[in-house]
Amino acid sequence: MRSHLRVTALLMILLTVAASLSSCAFESLKTGPVNKDKGNVELTVMTMYAGNDGNARNFKNAINEWQKNTGNTILDTSVTSDEAFKTRVIMDYQTGAEPDILFYFSGEDASVLIQNDRVVSLDEIREVYPDYASNMKESLMQASPVDQKIYCIPVNGYWEGLFVNKKVCREAGVEIPDENTDWDTFIEMCEKIRDAGYIPIAASLASVPHYWFEFCIYNYQDPETHAIVPESLSDSQGKAWIEGLNDIKMMYEKGFFPPSTLSAPDDETMRDFISGKAAFLLDGSWRVSAIEDAAENIDDFCVTFVPGKNNRKTTDIIGGLSSGYYISRKAWKDPEKREAAVNFVSYMTTDEMVSKFALVSATALKSGVKLEQEEVSSFVSSALYMAEHASGVSTAVQDYVPAESRAPIFENMPAIVKGLTPVDEAIGEVIECLK
16 A cells, blocks of 8 residues: 655645745856857756646746756747646657656656656766755655655645635625535535536546546545555545545536536636636646636635535645656766756756745745735735645645556546446456556
8 A cells, every 4th residue: 555645744845835926047056057168958858837837938938048048958848737648758758759857747657767767866866966956855855656766856846726716606696615615515505606507617527537536535534544545445445436436426417517528628617717607626736827817807716725524624635746857867878968957957946946936836945935925916815825724735646546547537537427437347447457
């Protein structure tokens, strides 16, 4: 059985909220700048800073600044994060088409890369560059379950919460959910919103079912037990997964999701939320900047807790430090690319840059720039409040399940909610894949 991070440690992570409102300039790093005289070192970099990701613009600006200061070139192959992205990453590494630098998940998803020696550990890099990632707390950098070594240098962590279109709630005659709202009350709210002619929940069960999967099964667990993978349908975790998926099926049958939820892409349901067609969006901290950019009136939006039931308090959330930069073994073996890769990752993980990308998320920085609440919108202030008032935190359990093993649930969610695939059958397939 895979172990999970302790609640107290994760609370410390989430309370390390750092951000910077100023522009960040490139500084000479202890690893030393790349020698421009060598010239034209091209690095292929793949990240998730694309599409609707709120940091896509920050990443483009950072690339331009680094290229200007080093004389080197970045071939940016970033794509939006979804299950297809994870499959593409694994395939690229299997076929020798991997990027020189990868921004990717730090849990089970990266295990195959480490098992096949396709990325370089922090220990190995520090043998040559002893100050690499020296501004990070190693206790907050997630070690690989393969060998307990650190490979991933995190930029920022995440939390997951309920984004609310307050205008839709007002027009539907429901209160804004808060830390005192329980699950039964939330269901009643959704029914009232639906009856008022609005979509209660903006979600694509076809492309991003995992947010509701996490919280619906979390409702039958608690922060100490959520990130434990079931070993059978009859153990406590297996029963929680069955109950949680049945709740998603119930929500679908009640018409809480968009009519196109079984086929729509994620960005379509995001537009439903922003445009005032839908009341709620369950998503992560990375959505904050994108919503601020897209909203006509940001004061019409807020972030709050996902209503809970049973042993899970409404204020128990999901969060952690789940992704960061890897240097590929291929780049490490090339002397010029090695120097450039270390320099680029060091640049992208300075205190200033991490704070800029983190905004309201967690970081592993030893020190960071605090975001003063009076300097931000009411929307960002609500996100800070939610993260700072969490009573318990668990990592996402999907981080402990390889992508191919999640497929019977995540790729099959439309069939599950329509009743074409029995819930216990889908979960049983996942358990079999993990054996």
